Amino acid sequence: MERYHLTRSFNSEGYDLSVTEVDIPDPSLVPVLTELDLLSYSEPTFSRYTIGGIMRFGRIYLIKADDLVIGACHTFRSFDDPEAVVIFNMALRPGWRGHGLGSRLLQGVLLKLDARKVKRVALAVANNNHRAISVYRTKFGFKSVDLLQNEFNNGQAYHLMQLDLAEWLGKN
Numbered sequence: 177m178e179r180y181h182l183t184r185s186f187n188s189e190g191y192d193l194s195v196t197e198v199d200i201p202d203p204s205l206v207p208v209l210t211e212l213d214l215l216s217y218s219e220p221t222f223s224r225y226t227i228g229g230i231m232r233f234g235r236i237y238l239i240k241a242d243d244l245v246i247g248a249c250h251t252f253r254s255f256d257d258p259e260a261v262v263i264f265n266m267a268l269r270p271g272w273r274g275h276g277l278g279s280r281l282l283q284g285v286l287l288k289l290d291a292r293k294v295k296r297v298a299l300a301v302a303n304n305n306h307r308a309i310s311v312y313r314t315k316f317g318f319k320s321v322d323l324l325q326n327e328f329n330n331g332q333a334y335h336l337m338q339l340d341l342a343e344w345l346g347k348n
């Protein structure tokens with residue numbers, strides 16, 4: 177466990193930070209993760225059914241400061257490539273963004289996926305989401321493999337990105 181101090185901390189004691197995998201479905205997390213989603217996007221990406229479904233059939237990873245869930249990453253295995261996992265969504269509660277914690281969450285997720293023998297990680301990120309792109313591309317080395325012009329039928333282009341876990345681990 178690592179002790180974390182927010183730069184503009186209102187808690188001089190700091191927080192115990194942890195990244196954990198939700199391995200047993202926990203219904204009490206559904207409203208927590210629904211709220212996190214509503215705080216993060218202009219339109220909801222999840223209903224309680226998608227969260228429940230991903231919790232049971234995919235994997236959800238949480239980043240906590242003490243006992244507070246401050247962010248989450250939702251993943252599932254790829255049909256096209258059984259050695260690949262797709263990050264469906266990753267978000268932090270707004271006040272916690274921009275302090276390196278999204279990177280800390282992603283690092284924890286990638287290490288846990290590697291421990292599960294996952295080889296590749298894929299995701300789609302809006303091409304105007306510069307902060308998220310900076311995390312994926314600059315900090316972790318995800319490569320853009322395609323530009324999805326209107327795949328979600330919302331007029332927004334998305335980078336399809338991939339990371340080779342062995343390559344990433346070799347650099348860290």
Ligand SMILES: CC(C)(COP(=O)(O)OP(=O)(O)OC[C@H]1O[C@@H](n2cnc3c(N)ncnc32)[C@H](O)[C@@H]1OP(=O)(O)O)[C@@H](O)C(=O)NCCC(=O)NCCS
Nearest residue numbers: 216266267268273274275276277278279301306307308310
């Ligand atoms: C995306 C998200 C998880 C990243 O977590 P975070 O804690 O804010 O990110 P970090 O602080 O770890 O890293 C952000 C990096 O982006 C950089 N950055 C911030 N704004 C940027 C911009 N407009 N252009 C380019 N880079 C930018 C920062 O400088 C930082 O890099 P540095 O540490 O080298 O300085 C978080 O911001 C979030 O929840 N956003 C809303 C939900 C979302 O968009 N999720 C992604 C969907 S795929």
